[in-house]
Amino acid sequence: MSKTWIRLGTALLLAGSLLWFHNGLDNVAAEDQSSAFTMKSDVSTVKAIEQFHVTIEGSGLSEMYAYDVTLELPQGMTLVDAEDLLPGGLSVAPVVKGNTIRYGSTKSGNADGENGTQALSRFKLKSSTSGSASIKLISVKSIKKTTTGLVSTIHTIQQTVQLTITAGNNGNNGNNGNNGNNGNNGNNGNNGNSGNSGNSGNSGNNGNSGNSGNSDFGTTIVTEEMGGSQVRSGRIVIPAVDRVQAPLELLQSWSSQNTSAVMVVVVGKATYSFPLSELSSAALRHALGEQADEAVLTINITEANEELVNKAEQEAAKLGTTLLIKPIDFEVFAETPNGDKVPLTKFAGYVPRTFELDFDVEPENMVGVYWNEATGELLPVPTAFRVVNGKYVAELYRKGNSAYSLIRLDKHFTDLNGHWSQPLVESMANKLIVKGTPDQRFEPDKAVTRAEFAAMLVRALSLDEAGAKTSFYRYKWTMA
Incomplete structure (x- = not known):
């Protein structure tokens, strides 16, 4: 067995061990x-x-x-x-x-x-x-x-x-948030008025979001001034309404200054961390042609259209659940002045997007999903949950864009009661990694084939199923 398979298998076992541990060791x-x-x-x-x-x-x-x-x-x-x-x-x-x-x-x-x-x-x-x-x-x-x-x-x-x-301070300093009017989007500075509730007056500093650049009907235009120390830190945070546009040449310049830099687009309760290194490929420049240096990158973060929402809800119902949040669509494309568009749908590495949640989370029963347009399915993505400022945040990782949501499952198999693997298997089933049989059995003592193991890896790591190879090498082990 190759070292790659061993590493991937170990990663799955480690993830499973954490799920098993968190469910408890009651037996x-x-x-x-x-x-x-x-x-x-x-x-x-x-x-x-x-x-x-x-x-x-x-x-x-x-x-x-x-x-x-x-x-x-x-x-x-x-x-x-x-x-x-x-x-x-x-x-x-x-x-x-x-x-x-x-x-x-x-x-x-x-x-x-x-x-x-x-x-x-x-x-x-x-x-x-x-x-x-x-x-x-x-x-x-x-x-x-x-x-x-x-x-x-x-x-x-x-x-x-x-x-x-x-009791906290009066927080009247929060009114300083009005200084945000220095930027074209400076009206966001009015958020500083929330300072009237205790120390939260410090949130008046949100007025600085007035620097978020020019805005035109919900489009935030990224300028060189927004980089500065953010480029050195590696996180360039851009607050937006639903769309961000940036000169491709500027983003490539930032990437050359810091090869690990990401542009974090914040729209409402969602964020999208786009690695600027994805823009350095020769294939992208070739696709854009002679006007590559004048191209503009656009990132859209919007609620999915009603047709897609209906399809996703129907697929969730087939899984025996409902969508916990309305699907959010993430779209990235480069466009030249003459109107040529090059969509960026697949990436070299995992790109994180986050959602701030307004409900309690059960990590062992919840998973992020994306809409697979080719198959018409909801498929799982690697998902982590953390707490930020008292709120749960879901982090979804995938090497591509689509519409994303969250679901909660409570899977059980009739032949797993009392079996040592029950907590782990059911947690993995809740995350759509394992499926079991149509009659709600798992057959836990049955050997796993290489094809089944490969399918679990594809689902656990959110790989492209259509492009996955189905052939295997046969290894012969010998003892010295």
């Missing part, structure tokens, strides 16, 4: 009673809206390989971010349900477990209300590495950290 015997866990806050008093941290620490650890923490927050307090501190740990997005947060991490392979005292995770929080607040560490599930396998113990903690939340 493993519990025996580690020597460990203790505590929660500490970096402040005892904090102003409303200001961010602070609480840290979960373990002591008396013995070969700790993984953990799963459950916290309870008071009303008005939200999670801003979660950080894994387990050395060599691989974490998944925190699961937020109401006021409860679950977060965990696991090592992989033959990594050694942790011993003694170790900080496990740090949570960045903020409160929108003043008064006395109690944060409760409900429990910690510790997973210990032994010579016979992994052993889990659920430690019921019920520790409370008390904080005093004081």
